[in-house]
Amino acid sequence: MSLCFTKIYSIFIIFAVVATHSIAEYIQDDSTDIPINAYTNDYGGGDGSSSGVSPTEPSISEVAVEKALSWLRSQRAQDWGWFNNTPDVLLALQLAPYTELNQIPETTPETQLSTKQMEIEILIMLWRHHEYPLSPGKLSKYALALNTLCHDPRQFHGHDLIGTLLHHESQRDADFALSVLSACSASAHVRKRPIRRLLDIANAVNDHNIDTVAIVILALKCIVQDHRHRNLQHFVRRPSLGLARQQLPDGGFGNLHATALAMQALQNEEYTINNHWNRTAAVRWLLSHQTENGNFGDIAATTDAILALSWRGLSAIRTLECGHVSDLENHVDIDEGHFKSHVPHTNSNDTEGRNVSVTYTLWVGTNVTENYTLTLTIPRNETFYNVMQIASLLDNHFVFEASEWPNGHYVHTLAGYKEEPMGYHYWLLYRVPTVPDPSNPPANQLVAPGGVDDLLVEDGEHYLFWYKKL
Known part of the structure; x- marks a missing residue:
């Protein structure tokens, strides 16, 4: 059986290399420049308000994002990947240049080559999982990137990447939440037990770091949208308020990665926490970390900043109209599990009139x-x-x-x-x-x-x- 799988993967990799070579020849022979999608959105919150991203905000962010995207393209390796950051870069390249939440990105020859390289990376990772255990965080990023390319991660060359993620639940809260976000973004069935764990984390904001809380908020927002379960919307507001209050006087939320995730978690206007955070200050803090050549330090930091400054971030992946069939059908399954803490009393400052x-x-x-x-x-x-x-x-x-x-x-x-x-x-x-x-x-x-x-x-x-x- 092992020999059979070895042959199958070898054949796929050979096919991918041949396809890559063919497309590369096409690009080299074509004298026409491949068009880069116009980036038409503005950012920043110029009025100083804490509302989500708005098309009327200053264009300085537009320039910054385009410079960052150009720098990322210049860092592409000869195999059309970005070393360990291929899924992160594809996420940024596929999401950032669009202002309509459900707009499907265009597929260029370069994108096809980079996608093929990412598929090879995933297959090698799956092939060697007995030798090197799968990383839930890495596999989640691959699944999210496949979604932005309109490739169903539940049907990846005979593998269900989402099923693998949900079956091997990570003990690390941030990786667990990212796995749930990946599953929800792929319209996969999120059972009740993972939802309970997310709510448990959301009700203990002070016990978790900013990265974890932000990813939990993104996952819960996706679940609320996917299940059409409006009763869960209230449980998003409390952790969002706790996260918003952790913004520092300089506008950031600590390091660049945490700031980028926090901005994405708080940018949805439906859950905006007025008077508790300032998006304009956060944007300025991010832009102050951009270098002359467009990067924000390294490839990973640059992709984080791009998603934070863009109209569409991780929360927009679920909205892409790729034609994936949902296996949820607005149903939350009832299964066994234990929720550690009850919902605490909400003080008068946090309670809205409704x-x-x-x-x-x-x-x-x-x-x-x-x-x-x-x-x-x-x-x-x-x-x-x-x-x-x-x-x-x-x-x-x-x-x-x-x-x-x-x-x-x-x-x-x-x-x-x-x-x-x-x-x-x-x-x-x-x-x-x-x-x-x-x-x-x-x-x-x-x-x-x-x-x-x-x-x-x-x-x-x-x-x-x-x-x-x-």
């Missing part, structure tokens, strides 16, 4: 042998069924099952306990004036007046689902 705070409690047994409570801050005008969905993402005790009827959902299982009509054990939903106290159980008149789909939660309300014998 958010409300409620408590949700579960009691098991007529004598209350089990008692679980969550405090949730959610958008206004959500139903209690939406509250239940959010709670199930945060704590396994709140995972539920429900039957769907024409008039709404009927919840029959919570915390692993299913209703037993023969024994008269049922789940009853109460709306109570204070956090439920087992020593003072609610009276029957406090049973909720409607089903879980009919109840619109209000700020300060308390809900109890009690499994008891009638």
Whole structure:
């Protein structure tokens, strides 16, 4: 079997080299200059506001990005790659020159040659994985680059790169988040367990570095978009606020890599944290690190800066209209996992007028042998069924099952306990004036007046689902 794979990869590499030679001859024989895509966007936040990238911002960033792109092209090796940075450079070259989020980049002969070189790099890495363990971070970058080239990483010469990433979950939070971002960008199925881990990191911003928090925010934004799960949008705001507040007086977020990632994580206007960060200052900080020849220190730093200054960064990959078929279909799978921390209370400075705070409690047994409570801050005008969905993402005790009827959902299982009509054990939903106290159980008149789909939660309300014998 090993000999068979060796022959297959050898044949592919020989084919790739022949194809590379043929395209190279075409370029050398063609007297016509290959056009470089016009870069038409402006950057910088000239009004000093903290809003996301805008086409009306000063053109100094446009000039800086074009100089950086030209420098990157000049660093291309004879094999049409960029040594260990080939996927990073292809990401920058494919995303930066466009202002429309879903515009598919043009494929030039040079791009084809560099793509072929990257494919050879990936195949060699897969071929030698027994000798040199796969790097989740590196494989994620390859998958993201393939996406920008409209190549499905789930179908890479018989290999599912996304499946490999999700199956071998990295213990390093930053690499894990990048793996999830790669999967989501490829329209792959992101299960509930990885989402829980992302939320766990997002709720402990102070325990993680800027790089990790920024990548987690990018991954969560992609998941919200992919699942059309608007209830998760609220969980993006808190880490975004924490990240924005880490901007230094000089405009940066520490080093260049961290600053570039933070700018990408905060640039989406939907999640912009007004009055807590200044994009203009961040742009100026980045531009101050550009040299006369256009680079920002080395190839890796230059690609980081380009994505940060551009209209499209890592968050835009999912929007490319490449025709990939999503295997998510707006579904979040329910699987096993443990979420370490509950959602903390949000102080008054962080809470927008459109958010409300409620408590949700579960009691098991007529004598209350089990008692679980969550405090949730959610958008206004959500139903209690939406509250239940959010709670199930945060704590396994709140995972539920429900039957769907024409008039709404009927919840029959919570915390692993299913209703037993023969024994008269049922789940009853109460709306109570204070956090439920087992020593003072609610009276029957406090049973909720409607089903879980009919109840619109209000700020300060308390809900109890009690499994008891009638």
